[in-house]
Amino acid sequence: MTQHLTIVNHPLVQHKLSLMREKETSTAVFRQLLREISQLLAYEVTRELPMTTKEIETPLEKMDAPVLAGRKLALISILRAGNGLLDGMLELIPSARVGFVGLYRDEKTLQPVKYYFKVPENLSERLVIVVDPMLATGNSSAAAVQMLKDAGATNIRFLCLLAAPEGVARMKEAHPDVPIVTASVDTRLNEKGYILPGLGDAGDRMFGTR
Ligand code: URA
Numbered sequence: 001m002t003q004h005l006t007i008v009n010h011p012l013v014q015h016k017l018s019l020m021r022e023k024e025t026s027t028a029v030f031r032q033l034l035r036e037i038s039q040l041l042a043y044e045v046t047r048e049l050p051m052t053t054k055e056i057e058t059p060l061e062k063m064d065a066p067v068l069a070g071r072k073l074a075l076i077s078i079l080r081a082g083n084g085l086l087d088g089m090l091e092l093i094p095s096a097r098v099g100f101v102g103l104y105r106d107e108k109t110l111q112p113v114k115y116y117f118k119v120p121e122n123l124s125e126r127l128v129i130v131v132d133p134m135l136a137t138g139n140s141s142a143a144a145v146q147m148l149k150d151a152g153a154t155n156i157r158f159l160c161l162l163a164a165p166e167g168v169a170r171m172k173e174a175h176p177d178v179p180i181v182t183a184s185v186d187t188r189l190n191e192k193g194y195i196l197p198g199l200g201d202a203g204d205r206m207f208g209t210r
Contacts, residue, residue: 004172006181008044013037017161017183021199027208031084034133034206037161037183038088045129045159045181046073046093071127074099074120074153078132078144081203085131085159097126101144112143117151124152133202135163135182136193138170145175161202162186164195 016037020030050069055062073093077086079102090096102116120126128148135141135158145156156178158171163182166189171180186195194200204210 004176004179005168005185006044006179007185008041008181008183010040010044013040013183016040020161020205021197023200025205027205030205034084034161035088035091038085038131039092041085041159041161041181041183042089042092045157049073049127071125072097074123074126074128076101076119076128076130076144076148078103078130078140079116081134081206082130082132084202084206085133085161089129089131101130101147103140103143105140110139112140114143114147117147119148119151122152123148124154126153126155128153128156129159130156130178131159133161134195134198135160135167135171135180136189136195137164138167138174141167142170142174145171145178149175157181162195162198164189 016033019025020033051066052069053064054067056065073096075086075089075096076099077083079100097120099119100116103112104115106113130145132141141158148156158178158180160182163185165185168180168185171178186198188196190196199205
């Protein structure tokens with residue numbers, strides 16, 4: 001993947017995203033849409049996975065059939081909203097290894113602080129896909145990616161549902177080597193760090209904690 005930013009403007013993705021944005025959409029429907037959209041985004045973020053061939057036998061004859069090359073994927077969810085994207089992706093890529101990064105924002109320094117970090121072994125040998133639905137300021141995303149690099153990851157992609165231009169710029173500055181795949185880059189952040197027009201708090205909307 002050579003582009004730093006890929007916007008998936010497929011009609012199904014855009015239609016589902018619009019339904020998710022609507023404030024009247026229920027938690028159950030929001031969660032179902034997120035599951036569906038995550039699989040469409042997974043399709044895009046894995047588009048250039050290395051392939052190899054394997055000899056198989058169909059009922060009629062032998063063939064060299066295309067299969068994914070051995071390098072295993074690691075999906076890393078940024079807690080807690082990342083789990084909404086993770087579930088759908090795992091249905092599509094059931095053999096992927098999974099990791100979790102938990103960060104909170106220190107009230108004084110405003111910097112992200114790690115409270116949980118559990119990732120698969122041998123990150124350096126894996127394609128690492130970091131999932132978080134909302135790329136807002138980009139501070140926690142950039143910090144999470146740095147933690148993964150410190151743990152050995154060298155081949156990282158960042159998958160989100162929505163991004164703010166500020167978050168894209170922050171990630172580009174901190175991690176120009178990490179391509180971003182998203183369904184939309186919205187207009188801007190508000191003073192509380194919410195993406196406008198956005199969809200509100202993704203975690204609250206998927207877990208019903210509003
Ligand atoms: N996180 C969210 O859940 N929503 C935003 O708009 C920004 C960050």
